[in-house]
Structure formats: C-alpha cells, structure tokens
Amino acid sequence: MKHNLLACLSLWVGTLVAQTPNNDPRFKNMDTYADSVLKQFHIAGFAVAVVENDKVIYAKGFGYRDYEKKLPVTPNTVFPINSCTKAFTGALCGILAEAGKLGLDQPVHQYIPWFRFYNDYTTEHATIRDLMAHRTGLPRHDQVSDFFDNAQPRDSLINRIRYLQPFTELRGKYHYNNLMYTVLGVVSEKITGQSYEQTLTERLLMPLDMSNTYLSAAGLMASPDHSLGYYYDEQTGKIMAGDYGNEPNPNCPAGGIVSSVMDMSKWLTAWLNGGKYKDKQVIPDWYVKEAIHPQMPIDNYSYGLGWYLSAFRGGHFRVEHSGTGRLSNSTACFYPDANGYSSPHRVGIVVLSNEFGDYATSLIRDYLSDRLLNEGRTDLPGTNGDWASWFPGYKTYYASNHKPNADQSANPMKPAPLSHPLKDYTGNYFNPGYGTIDVHLKGSELVARFNKVDLVLKHFTYDIFEASPGGRLRFTTDNEGKIVTITMPLEEMVSDIVFERTK
Incomplete structure (x- = not known):
C-alpha cells in the first residue's frame, strides 16, 4: 500500500x-x-x-x-x-560492502565458490572490483546471453563463463562485458x-x-x-x-x-x-x-x-x-x-x-x-x-x-556447391558456453534454432551459410567426410566459436 x-x-x-x-x-x-x-x-x-x-x-x-x-x-x-x-x-555492491557483507577487493570465488573463469589464475584472483571495472580480460561474448533461454536460472547463465575464451590477461586491458554485472547480481x-x-x-x-x-x-x-x-x-x-x-x-x-x-x-x-x-x-x-x-x-x-x-x-x-x-x-x-x-x-x-x-x-x-x-x-x-x-x-x-545498397550484379560471386544434401546438415550442435543449435529442415529451407531464435540458413558457398539474422556459419567435416561441427564468428576478439555435433 x-x-x-x-x-x-x-x-x-x-x-x-x-x-x-x-x-x-x-x-x-x-x-x-x-x-x-x-x-x-x-x-x-x-x-x-x-x-x-x-x-x-x-x-x-x-x-x-x-x-x-x-x-x-x-x-x-x-x-x-x-x-x-x-x-x-x-x-x-557498495551498500553491501558498507554493511560488511562483501569486499570490493576480495576474489569473486569467495562468495560463489563454484564460479570459474576460463583459466585458473583469473578464477583465483579476479575481484569484485575487477568485474565492476570491466578488466577481467574477457571480451563481450554478448551472444551468450542474447540466445540464453530466459526460463533457466541466473546461476546457469554465469556458469557458462568458464567456457568463454579471454582475449587478454586479468587487468591487462579494458573491455566491456555485460556478463560480469550479472555475476555481481548473483554475488548479491x-x-x-x-x-x-x-x-x-x-x-x-x-x-x-x-x-x-x-x-x-x-x-x-x-x-x-x-x-x-x-x-x-x-x-x-x-x-x-x-x-x-x-x-x-x-x-x-x-x-x-x-x-x-x-x-x-x-x-x-x-x-x-x-x-x-x-x-x-x-x-x-x-x-x-x-x-x-x-x-x-x-x-x-x-x-x-x-x-x-x-x-x-x-x-x-x-x-x-x-x-x-x-x-x-x-x-x-x-x-x-x-x-x-x-x-x-x-x-x-x-x-x-x-x-x-x-x-x-x-x-x-x-x-x-x-x-x-x-x-x-x-x-x-x-x-x-x-x-x-x-x-x-x-x-x-x-x-x-544511409548508404545505398551495393550493386552485386556487376561481379557476382559464383557459389561453390554444397558437399552434402541438405538433410545431412540437420542435427544438434553444442557449445558449453553458448548452448545448442538445432539445425532442421522447414520445407525446402534449412533453419538453425539457437535456443528460441530461428535463423534461416541461405547457402553462400561450399559449406558456408548466411544465417538471417545472425551472420555466417560454416559446417565442417571429419576425415570420413561426416559433418561434425558448426563454427560461427560470434565474438570478434577471439577465434570462431565451435559447436560440436551431438546427434
């Protein structure tokens, strides 16, 4: 009232x-x-x-x-x-520090013992202040939360951080990261x-x-x-x-x-x-x-x-x-x-x-x-x-x-053919940091479901597809010619993210 x-x-x-x-x-x-x-x-x-x-x-x-x-x-x-x-x-965090419940210069794992970064040194030494100042060495990795199933608990989201590759060492360079503030929320x-x-x-x-x-x-x-x-x-x-x-x-x-x-x-x-x-x-x-x-x-x-x-x-x-x-x-x-x-x-x-x-x-x-x-x-x-x-x-x-659309007709790129029939690309592909991509056929189109988001895949060349919306992804094969992974450039500061086929 x-x-x-x-x-x-x-x-x-x-x-x-x-x-x-x-x-x-x-x-x-x-x-x-x-x-x-x-x-x-x-x-x-x-x-x-x-x-x-x-x-x-x-x-x-x-x-x-x-x-x-x-x-x-x-x-x-x-x-x-x-x-x-x-x-x-x-x-x-400042209010909780004033109440004696946390220290800005104490390691994060002191408050969340199960929490991990990609490497042990950052896990042991990253403090509350480091997370607040965006100096953990992690790039943004925004797509992790963008495609996260919001029905899952907050703990599940930050548990994925242990699988996210840094681009520099702890306190080496500033780089904005939304996930670090979600960690602070879990600390509270x-x-x-x-x-x-x-x-x-x-x-x-x-x-x-x-x-x-x-x-x-x-x-x-x-x-x-x-x-x-x-x-x-x-x-x-x-x-x-x-x-x-x-x-x-x-x-x-x-x-x-x-x-x-x-x-x-x-x-x-x-x-x-x-x-x-x-x-x-x-x-x-x-x-x-x-x-x-x-x-x-x-x-x-x-x-x-x-x-x-x-x-x-x-x-x-x-x-x-x-x-x-x-x-x-x-x-x-x-x-x-x-x-x-x-x-x-x-x-x-x-x-x-x-x-x-x-x-x-x-x-x-x-x-x-x-x-x-x-x-x-x-x-x-x-x-x-x-x-x-x-x-x-x-x-x-x-x-x-406000730039005009480029004219692609003058020198069009001739796409190389797919290595497999479309049905061979279907299946589930998993990355522990980013989640699961479910690739399936919808009529004659290949669709990738990234958690709850559907990405329509248009063939670009070879085994590379344009995901709309989303960018390009590439299917790769093993030594027997079977399609085993999807790679996507989801974070520009590190190497492409690899999703391994699970079925």
Whole structure:
C-alpha cells in the first residue's frame, strides 16, 4: 500500500513539474531542438530531466510513447534504461560492502565458490572490483546471453563463463562485458539469500522513492504510462513498433531496469549529493568517491565503477553511462565538483528514448550540457540539417546507416556447391558456453534454432551459410567426410566459436 501511495505521489509531482512553465533561458530553444531531433533520427519519442544541486529544474516529454495511438511521452513515462542499470548494481555492491557483507577487493570465488573463469589464475584472483571495472580480460561474448533461454536460472547463465575464451590477461586491458554485472547480481543473491531484484528494491529503489521503477519488461508493460519500443525501417521509411518480450531477464543486473526521467532524477540527485537523498545516506559516501575515481584507462577517458569518466569540452569532469537496447536508448550523466559537493555547476541530465541508437540521446545530453555549463554555444544544431559539423560522430553514423545498397550484379560471386544434401546438415550442435543449435529442415529451407531464435540458413558457398539474422556459419567435416561441427564468428576478439555435433 505504501509503495502504491508513493507511486501516485510520484506521478502527481512529475505532472506538476511538466506543466510548470520554465522561463530559464538555458532551455529557451529546447522545444525546437527536440522537434529537430525527432525528425532527423526518426524517433517516436523521448523524455528529458535536468537536476541542479538537489532540485529538478526541467522535465519534459517529446513525441509519442505510443506512436500509433499518438499517446504523448511525459516525464513519468517508463522506458528501459538498459546499461544505465550497471551503476545501480555497482551501488548495491557498495551498500553491501558498507554493511560488511562483501569486499570490493576480495576474489569473486569467495562468495560463489563454484564460479570459474576460463583459466585458473583469473578464477583465483579476479575481484569484485575487477568485474565492476570491466578488466577481467574477457571480451563481450554478448551472444551468450542474447540466445540464453530466459526460463533457466541466473546461476546457469554465469556458469557458462568458464567456457568463454579471454582475449587478454586479468587487468591487462579494458573491455566491456555485460556478463560480469550479472555475476555481481548473483554475488548479491548468495550474500543476502534473496533475489537481486528484491535486494535492489529494498536497498536502493525504496530509499530513493523510485516507485515508478521496475526490474522487468512485465513491470514496464504493467505501468499505465509506459512506452512501447520502436525502430526505423529504412526500406519502408516508417517508424515500426517492436516487442520487448515478457520473459524474466537473467541479465537484469547488467541492463534490466526500466524507469522514468522523474525517477532517474532522484537517482542523480543522490550522486550529486555524495550519496544522500533527502538528508539520508542511501549510497555510502566513500563508495560514491570510489565509483567516480578512474579504475581502468580507456584511450582519452576511463571507467570507474559502473560509470564512464571523461572531460566534457576539455574542462568539465563528467560521470556518464549510456544504455542501448534493441528498441530503446538511454543516457544519464552528472557533473560533480572534484573538491566536494558544492559546485555551482553540480548538474545531472537524463534522457530516455524509445528507439534504438545512442546518437540522438547523446546529442540531447551534450546540447543541454553546453547550456547548463555556460560553454557559450548559441548555435542550434540540426535546424539547418548541418548535424555533422556540430557532432563529428554523426557524419560517420549517417553514412553507415544511409548508404545505398551495393550493386552485386556487376561481379557476382559464383557459389561453390554444397558437399552434402541438405538433410545431412540437420542435427544438434553444442557449445558449453553458448548452448545448442538445432539445425532442421522447414520445407525446402534449412533453419538453425539457437535456443528460441530461428535463423534461416541461405547457402553462400561450399559449406558456408548466411544465417538471417545472425551472420555466417560454416559446417565442417571429419576425415570420413561426416559433418561434425558448426563454427560461427560470434565474438570478434577471439577465434570462431565451435559447436560440436551431438546427434
């Protein structure tokens, strides 16, 4: 009952903020700019909130949360925040460390004795901090969770890590890895004896009054003010609706939270005030400092604990994380004072969108950052179509997403024939890290079922097929000519993944 009351109060406060006229000159052209972003990037809708010190000074929705029904986005519209979830999982580890339940520099296997990496050294020495800072030596291996059967427990997912090949040694190099944050979620479960979702709700969401925040796609769809997910179809030139799904998410600690910009503003308020929210220490002060301190260098910026750290416009220390999903995108950032929490430029920005691709949310974030930090930029990017000059990365983005289809007819490749009849390729192929591929005939087509995903196989040349969607896979034979394996380039940082035939 209390949680429902908070939800109603949150909705009322969010509506009040949205309807209050904002005469701050820093937001003078925001409506025009937002309209330009919606049109240029073919986005259905997004929401923005800005926090200054401990107050929300701006919150507004643009476009539609339901494009077909023309239902508008509001500051309380719920979107997936995707990888912005990682800072929540990191903060939960800090809270558990404050309670004496774990140590950031203790080996992971101390809390999950059965957990293993590919090699013994990493198993024995990888710490909680190593996982949080993406420095275990593992590449992404995202397809492991992408094709994982969500009906299986979270333990089953992270048990596959022991079979995943690293690309460098422990602490040798930064490389982003979603699975490591799922491991952290399991650590919290083993320590507390309850689910990650329950612990996060009790230790973070409730103390921050984040009553419009959920930990599943089912929670998102149950919210009366939720956004559907969309993508832009280049062939038809239309914004198309997609399906978030309704299954449990074993990878929730890495990217499963759904929230609104009003709720996320409470999250940013705590970070801007040393972990305090309404004078209550929710996130330990020492952890806030650790999390926004560089843990692993990455070219001209670095990674902290669940946050990227950089210098905006060369002079403003920025703490940021973005999140990209199949049908949504998010970014949250804040600018703390390096000497404490009293800077006049102590601001936070959150942008949540219902369409794939991070350039639009990044543009909005940086546009607002310029104005809030008095960088003196008075141009309005995009209104004259000159996006590339304002945001260098957009030129590459636009070229890669709007290039004409290449004409393959001039020099077509003549495919070499298959070595076997199609039925000889059917069977089950297994990799302990990635799972099972069931290859079967569907009419005259060869189909590969990767857990619950069907990939239609089109012959390319020899025993190589194009998997749609998915890329190429290759069947190989033994010395007797029998088809025994499938190899797929599922992780570019290591050798092709091999699936051995089991029947």
